[in-house]
Amino acid sequence: MNRISIFSVILMLMGFVANAQISIKGTVYDKDSKEVLPGVNIVIRGKTQHGTTTDVSGKFNVTVKEHERLILSFTGFKTLELSYNDLLQNPEQKFYMEPGILLNEVTVTASLANSRSKKAIGANIEHIDAGKIVETSNPSSLADIMNGRISGAQVYNTNGKVGMPIRFDIRSSATFSMDRDPLIFIDGIRYNNSNTSDINSSQEGMSALNDLPLNDIASIDVIKGPSAAASYGAEAANGVIVIQTKRGVSGKKGISVNAKYTTGFSQLANKYTQFVNNDAINNFFDKGTEQQVYANMTAQFDQNNSLFFSVNNNVVNGIVPGNRDDRQTIRAGYDFSKDRFKLALTAGFVKGKLSIPQSASGRNDAIWNLMRTKEPWAYITEDTWRAIDKSYDNSRFTGSVKAGYTFPLDIKMETLIGLDVNNIKGVNYLAYGYLLGTSNTGSKTLSNRSNDNLNWDFKLNRNFILNSKLQLNLVLLSQLTRSYEKSSTINVRNFAVDGISNVGSAAEILSVGETDFEKRTHGLYGEAFLSYNDVLFINTGLRRDVSNMVGRNVASIWYPTVSVAYNIAKLPFLHGKVDEWKLRASYGQSGRLPYPTDAQTSYLVQNSSFGTSVTPNTKGNPDIKPERTSELEFGTDINLFKQRISFTYYRQRTTDAIVYTTLKPSLGWPSSLSGDYPENIGIVSGQGIELSINSRVFTSNNNKNSIDVFAILNHQSNEVINANGRDILNTVSLIRQGLPTYAFYSTVSEGPVFNAAGVYTGAKESELKYLGKPFPTFNGSFGFRAQLLGNLSIQSLFTYSQGAKVYNISMRNVASQGDNFKASEDLKALLATQTPDTDAYRATATELAKYANYRGNYIESNDFIRLSNLTISYDLGTWAARQTGGVLKRCVISVTGNNLWLNTSYKGAEPQIDSQGGSSRTRGIGSLSYDWTAVPAPKTFALNLNIGF
Structure with missing residues (x-):
């Protein structure tokens, strides 16, 4: 073999070593169920990045160079990343992905x-x-x-x-x-x-x-x-x-x-x-x-x-x-x-x-x-x-x-x-x-x-x-x-x-x-x-x-x-x-x-x-x-x-x-x-x-x-x-x-009002005040x-x-316009049996005043x-x-x-x-x-x- 031929062979071998690569015809499986996984993202990352996905049978076909890494990702599974040497040690070319709950599990x-x-x-x-x-x-x-x-x-x-x-x-x-x-x-x-x-x-x-x-x-x-x-x-x-x-x-x-x-x-x-x-x-x-x-x-x-x-x-x-x-x-x-x-x-x-x-x-x-x-x-x-x-x-x-x-x-x-x-x-x-x-x-x-x-x-x-x-x-x-x-x-x-x-x-x-x-x-x-x-x-x-x-x-x-x-x-x-x-x-x-x-x-x-x-x-x-x-x-x-x-x-x-x-x-x-x-x-x-x-x-x-x-x-x-x-x-x-925003703002009852004989005549209205928020x-x-x-x-x-808070307008309407609100009707009936200007009468009137017609009385938690x-x-x-x-x-x-x-x-x-x-x-x-x-x-x-x- 002349010198030129030997030199050419050496160059070819050097080129092969410099561009060492492996062809992968792989199949991806669920590690737990052993079922194939279609649609897995396959990325080859090196100086550039490219990729593919597995087919309906979980199979893919790529070429990986020595300086590149193979990355497999799929929703619901932990990402699998393999080096060139890892791939050389996997002659069967079967890849098992482990289910896992990670922050990157979900695409939103x-x-x-x-x-x-x-x-x-x-x-x-x-x-x-x-x-x-x-x-x-x-x-x-x-x-x-x-x-x-x-x-x-x-x-x-x-x-x-x-x-x-x-x-x-x-x-x-x-x-x-x-x-x-x-x-x-x-x-x-x-x-x-x-x-x-x-x-x-x-x-x-x-x-x-x-x-x-x-x-x-x-x-x-x-x-x-x-x-x-x-x-x-x-x-x-x-x-x-x-x-x-x-x-x-x-x-x-x-x-x-x-x-x-x-x-x-x-x-x-x-x-x-x-x-x-x-x-x-x-x-x-x-x-x-x-x-x-x-x-x-x-x-x-x-x-x-x-x-x-x-x-x-x-x-x-x-x-x-x-x-x-x-x-x-x-x-x-x-x-x-x-x-x-x-x-x-x-x-x-x-x-x-x-x-x-x-x-x-x-x-x-x-x-x-x-x-x-x-x-x-x-x-x-x-x-x-x-x-x-x-x-x-x-x-x-x-x-x-x-x-x-x-x-x-x-x-x-x-x-x-x-x-x-x-x-x-x-x-x-x-x-x-x-x-x-x-x-x-x-x-x-x-x-x-x-x-x-x-x-x-x-x-x-x-x-x-x-x-x-x-x-x-x-x-x-x-x-x-x-x-x-x-x-x-x-x-x-x-x-x-x-x-x-x-x-x-x-x-x-x-x-x-x-x-x-x-x-x-x-x-x-x-x-x-x-x-x-x-x-x-x-x-x-x-x-x-x-x-x-x-x-x-x-x-x-x-x-x-x-x-x-x-x-x-x-x-x-x-x-x-x-x-x-x-x-x-x-x-x-x-x-x-x-x-x-x-x-x-x-x-x-x-x-x-x-x-x-x-x-x-x-x-x-x-x-x-x-x-x-x-x-x-x-x-x-x-x-x-x-x-x-x-x-x-x-x-x-x-x-x-x-x-x-x-x-x-x-x-x-x-x-x-x-x-x-x-x-x-x-x-x-x-x-x-x-x-x-x-x-x-x-x-x-x-x-x-x-x-x-x-x-x-x-x-x-x-x-x-x-x-x-x-x-x-x-x-x-x-x-x-x-x-x-939308603050509740109204008047409330400040207590009962009595006439000279001690008879309850209604409730005292407060100034407008802040009563909560919706x-x-x-x-x-x-x-x-x-x-x-x-x-x-x-x-x-x-x-x-x-x-x-909620404005209970239905209860206010019943209490002020009707006769079916039990709390106020019971107090009215009790007040009618009590003697004016007594402690019991005043206590009942104080409770009844809370149901007066002022809107703030019905703004409730x-x-x-x-x-x-x-x-x-x-x-x-x-x-x-x-x-x-x-x-x-x-x-x-x-x-x-x-x-x-x-x-x-x-x-x-x-x-x-x-x-x-x-x-x-x-x-x-x-x-x-x-x-x-x-x-x-x-x-x-x-x-x-x-x-x-």
Whole structure:
């Protein structure tokens, strides 16, 4: 061999050594079950980074060079990292991943632009595995899924009837706005969650969230404040709820069918004891019933195609006679993935009818008639009340198309179009022949409403590998949203004869109305996400919004956000007992848009015998701006000795808070518009602490028995920093500098007043004074989950609240206008038997004075602790598979109860109540935490059977 040939061979050998590599054709398994794991993320990290995923058989094929490392990660499993030498020592090329609960176990919605591993997020974003909750329990609304399961929030139905609104109290409530609902996205669709009260009161409006397909929800991510929600722009200061529904993507080829049957009943949770005649109101309530059938099919046709389809039929009768929700749902989802292209389609349709009998807050309502006097039905006969038909026919279509493509240079494009179309027809009808007031010739109100939402998101994403440890991800996103609402109503009375009920046959048209508004918002959002060594994560973003909902002098609005998360893997001084420890901080800004007509001045054209006149209707402010809320958040998450602990401290500051002030009649505006003029004059601050603990306190040697406990503690407060020197009072709700928002402010009794003969003549009225706030100082939850014998599961959820007040207006009305309030009636009867100007007489009069007609006497504490849910389930899957020869692959039977026990300081029927309902487009400051004869939350029981093929 000549010198040239020898030299060439040496060069080849040197090149081989310098570029030593190994080809891996591996399979990934679950270390415990030994089953293959499809969809595992495979990353090869060196000077650059690239990767793939395992196929449906858990297999992958990559090449790893000597200086590179192989990293396997999968949700619910500990990350497996292997060096080149580790791979050489694994000739079978089988990789076993160990299940584990780590901070990076869950992928959550980090921003509008991205979902990320929880360990990479600097804000406290909560994740709810809703699929597991719904699987065994029986939630009646989104509130039942969320309340008590996330820190920093109370979520509850404002009325105990079926289909009622939900109130969201998230974090410090640092706003004057009555619209406190978070934004809701379902599969990327901007969901219209406005309540409907076209033919009834806002207290008993129909909740739009009643249309959510609870059995189809897979997960819920809750973004609680502007520090995390800034990417969503001008309407996200109340937070964002991101809902993902179930999909057909299983990673395992084949078709599976699951079915769920639910039967249950509900009843009055606590008997009324506050009245002289309690029997009439207690006997009024029915035993409610529920029958629900749900089924879904998932199909993985091949690695690229999957389908999900579900149907649901649910019929619920509430505890108020005539309250009924009859609802049918169809939902489908299709996913396609091939090379650089991805496509996801979703479609859902809901058809339902909700009957809402009139039961609260008026003289023709059932509960008011039953409460006020010893002899019930003083203002309306029971026959007439039962003859009134108040109902909504409701249909809703939601659909989305999401497409993604990876261009050369790894530039990822993704676009989504979401559509939410809701049509509602309402009727309030009383037939001819029933006496209502002074008329027995009937009446009818018809309403027709359409709510249409459209959103279009377009995103470009590029990931840069700067070196072996440093990565930079850049995102640019455009979001266009359009909401259009249109409603019309006609109200008639006096039908000619019995049996004819069409509007045209009525002798008198009382009113005809039509309203509409359009809201358009365009947001442009840019985000830079820096990752160092999979330990340090820094995210910055900026959003610019333009909306037609603000004044003409506001060109655009900017919202910044920045967050940092630092993960400490092990602490040597704790000898490896800390699985993971994360420090986090975030800052962001978001807002609340004004009321739809706040920027516009309108006039009313009226015709009379004197001719046509134009009078002021509303006074708009063309300079109105959205409220801007800034939030700074610090926190830590730690897994220590099998305990998961999360702590968060936040501060909020709202500027440009919208306050509705009084117009001066001297400027030509009528006194009827008092409190209607919008101005940006307020500043509100808020702060809070969120603490959650999840702990495994016992595990048996065979792993068949375990006990987990959890607890959530929230503390929050707010204060009006500036209201431009004004006091704004609505009944007993006050906005004043130095007090909490919506502070209760009224007079109370200071004791009895006697005449010269010592006879009690009434109560002495105090000066106006601060009497509390409608938001709790402390609230949260606790409970346990016990797994016994491998198959039996017992779960409990307790919720509690302390420091809030409720205006018990129903008790005030009964005490001052009726004769059925037991406390005052007993004292009156006792006083009549006693001798004036004696110690016993004066003591009784002192107690009786506490029930005088002053509003402050009925602002009461509503501290409570409640057993919100108890669920017992048993997994019969192994037995069922054996009995059916493997045809039945899953069988779980469960019993669940909601609102089973309550201990409260509140003297009314239900401490967690609000007559204003959920979101309310109310000009003026409105009112919060008013109990105006609202229906209390019922106690419910349900039996669920889940089977899978």
